[in-house]
Amino acid sequence: MSAANGSRTGIYVASGNAHKVAELQALAERDGLPVLLRSAREVGGMPEVIEDAGTFEGNAAKKARALRARLPAGAWALADDSGLCVDALGGAPGVESAYYAGPAGDAAANLRKLVSALRGVPADQRGAHFRCVLVLVSPEGAEHVFAGRCDGTLRDEPAGGHGFGYDPLFVPREARQTFAELPEEAKNRLSHRSRAWARLARWWRERPRFD
Numbered sequence: 001m002s003a004a005n006g007s008r009t010g011i012y013v014a015s016g017n018a019h020k021v022a023e024l025q026a027l028a029e030r031d032g033l034p035v036l037l038r039s040a041r042e043v044g045g046m047p048e049v050i051e052d053a054g055t056f057e058g059n060a061a062k063k064a065r066a067l068r069a070r071l072p073a074g075a076w077a078l079a080d081d082s083g084l085c086v087d088a089l090g091g092a093p094g095v096e097s098a099y100y101a102g103p104a105g106d107a108a109a110n111l112r113k114l115v116s117a118l119r120g121v122p123a124d125q126r127g128a129h130f131r132c133v134l135v136l137v138s139p140e141g142a143e144h145v146f147a148g149r150c151d152g153t154l155r156d157e158p159a160g161g162h163g164f165g166y167d168p169l170f171v172p173r174e175a176r177q178t179f180a181e182l183p184e185e186a187k188n189r190l191s192h193r194s195r196a197w198a199r200l201a202r203w204w205r206e207r208p209r210f211d
Contacts, residue, residue, distance in 0.1 A: 008036040011136075012071055014049075014063040014079035016041050019164055024078075026184070027194055031201040037078075043070050056081040056095055056133040057145055064135040064143070074139050082132035082192060084166045086114070086154065088121050097166070107165055111158060114166065118154060126154045128170065130192040134200055144203060148195030163187065 013021050016039060025037040040046040047066040051059040063079035071077060083097030093100040093114070101109035118126065129151045136144045151173045158168030160180025167179035172190045179187050188194050 008034045009076065010038055010074075011035050011076040011078050012038050012040060012043060012067060014040055014046055014067040014077060016045060020080075023188065023193065024197065026188060027197045028201070030188065031198070033201055033204055035204075040067055043067075043072075051081070051095070051098075054095065056083065056131060057135065057147075059095060060133045060135040061143060061145075064137045068137045068141070076139060077137040078134060080132055080134045080193065080196070082130065084114075084170065085129050085131060086118070087127040088125050089117060111166060111168065114154075114169065115157065118156075123153070128152060128154050130166075130170065132192040132196040134193075134196045136200060144200075146196045146199040146203065148192045148197070148199065150190055150192040150195065 013024060015021065018039065021037050021039045028035050028037060046063070047070065049063050049066045051062065053059045053062055060079045060081035063081070064077045067079065068077035081095070083094050085091045085094050093110070097110070098105050099110075101113045129149055132148045134146045134148075136146070138144075152171050152175075153173075154169045155171060155178060158178075158180070160168050160178045160182075162182070162184065163178075163180040167187075168181075170179050171177065172179065174190055175182060175186065179191070182190075
């Protein structure tokens with residue numbers, strides 16, 4: 001199934017996170033791409049993937065390949081791996097961002113642990129950046145990699161009720177509010193995922209007819 005809703009190409013996202021799929025679809029519509037982002041739940045959910053590659057690119061590629069194995073003919077697979085890299089923690093939690101507080105991957109626990117780890121760190125040493133790597137796999141199995149980064153600082157305490165993950169702590173360099181306080185449109189303009197997607201969108205528009 002190469003298209004859905006008319007002429008839109010179906011791209012399955014290696015995630016059951018509805019928020020992430022919706023965010024990617026909003027980015028696609030912003031950039032005018034004729035694609036329909038679909039959740040892995042529509043094909044039975046994500047296969048179990050051990051994210052042990054040690055890099056964002058490696059983990060994203062593992063997820064994309066695993067999902068592609070269960071897709072209908074003609075469909076594309078898209079996976080992302082992203083995380084928060086904190087200067088004062090030597091780049092941690094990094095690729096372990098989703099499991100910072102333990103294997104359960106509890107976002108609230110991760111946030112609490114980071115707040116605790118940075119307790120007492122002065123404002124001028126609270127630099128951090130979000131990094132996102134997208135791996136897009138064509139129906140023929142060709143892999144395409146796109147990366148994005150957003151630099152900023154971390155608040156002492158969480159603020160804002162939007163977003164997810166570490167968003168309530170992170171203030172992008174171009175703003176004064178955390179990702180969790182910013183309107184969705186503003187976050188989508190500044191985020192690491194948005195910047196990775198912009199590279200993907202540029203490639204999609206310029207790509208050859210066959211991959």
